[in-house]
Amino acid sequence: MKRETGRLERPGCSIHYEVTGEGPALVFAHGLGGNHMSWWQQVGHFAPRFRCITFSHRGFWPSSAIPGGPEPDDYAGDPAALVDHLGIESFVLIAQSMGGWTAVEYAQLRTGKLRGIVMAATGGSIARDKLGDPAALAAWEAASAATKQALTAAGGHQATGLRMLAEQPAMALLYQHVDEANAGLAKEALRARMNGMRRRPPEDLAAAGCPILLIANEEDVVMPPFASAAIARAVPGARAAMISRAGHSAYFERPAEFNALVDGFLAGL
Template sequence: MPYRRLLLPNGGGPFVEFGPVRRPGTPSHYHFPLGPQAPSGPTGPLNQAKGPKLCHGLYWARPINPDDWRPIVPKAPINGIDLYYESHGDDSAPAIVFAHGRGGNHMSWWQQVAAFSGEYRCITFDHRGWGASIAEHGSPLRENFVADLTALLDYLKIDKTFLVAQSMGGFCCLGFALAHPERTLGLVLGDTTGGVATEGTLAALQNTNPPPDGPARSLAASFIEENPALTFLYQQINGLNPPRGEDGVISGFRLKDGPNVESFAGWQIPTLLIVGKEDVIFPPEVIAEVQKVIPGSRMEVIPGSAHSAHFEKAEIFNGYLAELFGSVLNGSAAGAAAD
């Protein structure tokens, strides 16, 4: 990342742009004045940035034109809240929306954004009540997910998109795909039923008994043992979420009014279900019941991962995504989904 932009008025002077200083061959500390009397020519190893500069600690700064500025904390004013989102990659590229789970937020998808933003426009966001998408305490959350995603895509002027969900995000992505199949290029349900409520899925859920909290609820035991730093990061990401009280998410997966067999009549959206082999919340046998309901869907089980395959086994997870995206864009998935 060459730099990140912040809108900071410099004492009534120009707006400034900040970025990391540590680069090959450069010291870690410079200090240049920034203001009306600052030098405007190239100065030292930071001459990549034209105009007056300030560098202090690990960051450099230069004046920028506010008209060219994209906020580092973008929010979409939709449905009565300011929904936090990020857009990475070329705005004209095919879009992918990543919808996080109950224990995550937009940051959960860092390994997917890094992998796909070179060829796709990657949209991450915080569901209302999570991360920086602040919602009134006690207000409905899950019930607004589909409307929020629809409004966000309208706000960003994205007509069609791929959808990738993890756990709770399945409510959002599957719900959107059912409501707007014409806007859905493909659907990936990661470690989630999406709320599908058939006799088979609900019966299979009765046999699950995950731990109430802690990393063992979402991560494989082998991952926790071998990756203490990533396990800590996983918990820290969750720690960025505000307190919500009862959010209705866990109970929502067991409601009988979710999508059923009739909901998928005429379904033609290329659909991939991915589940960690050690998932104790939605074990593979639960996801297999979901696959029976979605016409043309495919299911992949990832060994060595649990309820967060996108995080635990990102390379394998991303490989399955790339395969689906490529087949859709090359025109080879539509027929398979319709079979």
């Protein structure tokens, strides 16, 4: 299988990227607990039919470190420059959690290159109060806080969840190893900057001008499971799907289900 790695020089940093396979382009944008390696179960599945481009966001290993941490409003410019560098004229952007900030803000650039977007367990820079009924949000936040406490006590990670920790301990440990590659990153400061960007109405996602799939996870304690459907209702051409018995990182925990949903989405483009 054809595979290449490279670095793209950007203002203030360099971006590590990998290209695996040949065919229509898929660009993967990882979450706060990941890097380019997070997508190994997707690259292995899709690369026989697609050109899979993974990259590490600025400030995330092995892209260059940034003193004080990255500014998430700089994220969208990096994949924009990367697809230009690789000569890609159209692609599908697959974004998970933090990668949703990249996706929503890239959509605002209106490059005309997007064939589709997959938003997995994320609303990106869409305002929190637009993600569902306030009472439902409050109830979910209270339940999620209790689950996060239990995860911390068990030595788990909030992005994996209690089920992965119990049923797939090796996968939960691998997730933590990937996350720890970014040990020098000030994640709470970055999270605060991301939260400060949450001002957009969901209708702004329509700027993408392409079909959109929003994937929710039934046992997510980071992103309300009902938020994906709320966003989809506000955006023409968007639809939502749910993965059952999965925490925040279903692409990692339930790759067969996640990949099947993405396969169905790609087949319809």
